Amino acid sequence: MSIKWANIALIGMRCTGKSGIGKEVARKLGWEFVDLDEEIIAFCGKTIDEITKSGQNWHDFREIETKILEKLLLREKCVISCGGGVGVNDIVSKNGDEYGEIQAQILKNADKTFKILLHSDINVIIKRFKNDVKNLANRPILSSKTNFEEDLVMQNFYRTPKYKKIAHTIVETSDAEWNFSKIIAEIIQKTSIKTNAVIGHPVKHSMSPHIHQACYQKLAIKSEFSFIHLEIKPMEIEKLRDYILQYNLWGISVTTPHKDAVMKICDKIDDFAKKCNAVNTIVRTAKNELIGYNTDYIGVFNSLPSEIEGKKIAILGAGGAARACLVALEKHAINTTVFVRDARKSSDLIDSFSVQIANIADFNADFFDIIINATSCGHKSEECPIDTSKISDKHTVFDLIYSPLYTKLLCDSQKNGAKIILGTQMLINQAMRQFELYTGYFADFKTMESAINTEILRQNEVSKMLSRIFVSIFGHGVEEIAKKLDLIDKNAQNIEIRADYIENLSLFDIENLAQIMSKYRTIFTARKKEHGGNGRFKNYDEIMKKAASLFDFIDIDVSDFALMGDLSSQKAKIIASYHDFNDMISQEKLDEIYENCKKADIIKIAITPQSTKDCIKCLSLLEKYDNLAIIAMGENCKSMRIDALKYGSKLAFAAAFESEKTAPGQVTLNDYVIY
Ligand SMILES: Nc1ncnc2c1ncn2[C@@H]1O[C@H](COP(=O)(O)OP(=O)(O)O)[C@@H](O)[C@H]1O
Ligand SMILES: O=C(O)C1=C[C@@H](OP(=O)(O)O)[C@@H](O)[C@H](O)C1
Numbered sequence: 001m002s003i004k005w006a007n008i009a010l011i012g013m014r015c016t017g018k019s020g021i022g023k024e025v026a027r028k029l030g031w032e033f034v035d036l037d038e039e040i041i042a043f044c045g046k047t048i049d050e051i052t053k054s055g056q057n058w059h060d061f062r063e064i065e066t067k068i069l070e071k072l073l074l075r076e077k078c079v080i081s082c083g084g085g086v087g088v089n090d091i092v093s094k095n096g097d098e099y100g101e102i103q104a105q106i107l108k109n110a111d112k113t114f115k116i117l118l119h120s121d122i123n124v125i126i127k128r129f130k131n132d133v134k135n136l137a138n139r140p141i142l143s144s145k146t147n148f149e150e151d152l153v154m155q156n157f158y159r160t161p162k163y164k165k166i167a168h169t170i171v172e173t174s175d176a177e178w179n180f181s182k183i184i185a186e187i188i189q190k191t192s193i194k195t196n197a198v199i200g201h202p203v204k205h206s207m208s209p210h211i212h213q214a215c216y217q218k219l220a221i222k223s224e225f226s227f228i229h230l231e232i233k234p235m236e237i238e239k240l241r242d243y244i245l246q247y248n249l250w251g252i253s254v255t256t257p258h259k260d261a262v263m264k265i266c267d268k269i270d271d272f273a274k275k276c277n278a279v280n281t282i283v284r285t286a287k288n289e290l291i292g293y294n295t296d297y298i299g300v301f302n303s304l305p306s307e308i309e310g311k312k313i314a315i316l317g318a319g320g321a322a323r324a325c326l327v328a329l330e331k332h333a334i335n336t337t338v339f340v341r342d343a344r345k346s347s348d349l350i351d352s353f354s355v356q357i358a359n360i361a362d363f364n365a366d367f368f369d370i371i372i373n374a375t376s377c378g379h380k381s382e383e384c385p386i387d388t389s390k391i392s393d394k395h396t397v398f399d400l401i402y403s404p405l406y407t408k409l410l411c412d413s414q415k416n417g418a419k420i421i422l423g424t425q426m427l428i429n430q431a432m433r434q435f436e437l438y439t440g441y442f443a444d445f446k447t448m449e450s451a452i453n454t455e456i457l458r459q460n461e462v463s464k465m466l467s468r469i470f471v472s473i474f475g476h477g478v479e480e481i482a483k484k485l486d487l488i489d490k491n492a493q494n495i496e497i498r499a500d501y502i503e504n505l506s507l508f509d510i511e512n513l514a515q516i517m518s519k520y521r522t523i524f525t526a527r528k529k530e531h532g533g534n535g536r537f538k539n540y541d542e543i544m545k546k547a548a549s550l551f552d553f554i555d556i557d558v559s560d561f562a563l564m565g566d567l568s569s570q571k572a573k574i575i576a577s578y579h580d581f582n583d584m585i586s587q588e589k590l591d592e593i594y595e596n597c598k599k600a601d602i603i604k605i606a607i608t609p610q611s612t613k614d615c616i617k618c619l620s621l622l623e624k625y626d627n628l629a630i631i632a633m634g635e636n637c638k639s640m641r642i643d644a645l646k647y648g649s650k651l652a653f654a655a656a657f658e659s660e661k662t663a664p665g666q667v668t669l670n671d672y673v674i675y
């Protein structure tokens, strides 16, 4: 464990556990513990009640408190429990300033002190207060209010925002009820590790955590730093400071759509970020200030070829990314042209950068040496922002898009002999500067590059896996199913609809189901009771025929297979499914199924392996048959379910929600992805 702070100060409302928890944290760290109130009591030789004349005169108390606080903050390896009024009280000093503010400033200046806000629900505070018999001498009433309850509610209201301004992090202590161990572990973890995050919406796709973590590993500083994805919706960005407290964030990488909004939240903004009109990097100082930087322009600058003097440069696009390019190329403005959809609309760019603006429809590669794509064209589609026929070996083409790695623009340009620069270059170069700002260490390009390649491979594997996983949904009616569809994992691409749970399933229901499922690939399953499902159907044949005309797959039990008429002309592919909820399948049985269900597109075997040997047998079956899906049921077989998918099972199933499983041992989509 490495703690770089000299000491820790605990602040927060009365009865949040500052004294009790502080003592335990100190013991765990092998540090000294001091309670500010106890120091005051010892110094005065009186109780707090006596010093404040039963809460009537707080002036002397606050004055002594301020002096002792200042002294205690100079100590090292010490956990300091402050009184609840520290940094937030409204007692006015002789020279007219509130002691609360004077103390807040003292705490702010103590930049080697890690300040933790302990927070409890106000009702919990009141309950604890009432239960503590020692309170009268130690915690006199604070205001002109006559009862403690009202006093505490009022203090909580006014003080909480002030605590939040002082603290580096917040730790919730409402439900501790004497079980401090979790809280202590959280405090020690937050004290030892600096957490960095990338914020955005969406944010899961971001490579930042992977590339930073790879460098922590390489430099052996993994115990000092962590890096997380943090999804923040545009509506919530105003609460950034609360997130910072909650997660104990120190470095924040900002991605779309927040690069603009965070500028209002930062305390200071670096000149280049101002020029870029965007902040993509926030560093929190020990004094709790948020400083906004832009490293995107550095990313562009460091990715450009070294000889660009006198070269003609075309920038495609006029959004935030293009602006970062303009800042990077400021010295070459005279040779730069920005291409936009409508040249009349981007005149502010000419004003601030004195570049030329033209319509992208008029782009002609002959007039340029370096072409930079700063539009999003090519990210989600196989499109290209310009005509590439005139691009040749005299050109350098740089695409800021890094997913896909090779955009259509880059592929076509490379074919024509141009030198190309991948978007990942820029991504790495901007991240390297962030890494220095967050850690004080230099990052290594090669380490970051290989982390990206590994992550791209992993994401490809995951998307290949996702394309074969069907999230299983049931409901008593179509409406209930529609509601559940709104709530399922956003990564779900395929759905199995368990129609056997719909009461009195009608042909009309099936049409409605097909409609609400239209954006997914869907398996229609109406499993009969005798096959382990929930359905009793009078018109099974009719139901299946209808479903076969509307869905991508239908599931038919192997024992019904021969009874089904010819469905080969229908839209749906056919899954012949076999279930054994108690045992493994024998080779004879499997041979029989293959013999009887020749017309099936997929043979699905859902069985219950009894041993490791059974599991291995299942996996080796996947090598033998190329249209086989193996589903291992049973609580012990969760990882086997996932393995089967990895080893080539044509299908796998996932529970829509942790609480709603349609087969024994089913796992969720996320379980597959994490594994
Ligand atoms: N996690 C907890 N569970 C139950 N009671 C608690 C807890 N934390 C504090 N208390 C009670 O609340 C009162 C205040 O605790 P203390 O550590 O002195 O808090 P503070 O210094 O923040 O005022 C004490 O009576 C203590 O017994
Ligand atoms: O909230 C306050 O202003 C006070 C809280 C008390 O400490 P605890 O927070 O440990 O109760 C103590 O310093 C004094 O009674 C004033």
Ligand SMILES: [Mg+2]
Residues within 6 Å of the ligand: 018, 019, 035, 037, 081, 082, 083
């Ligand atoms: Mg205390």
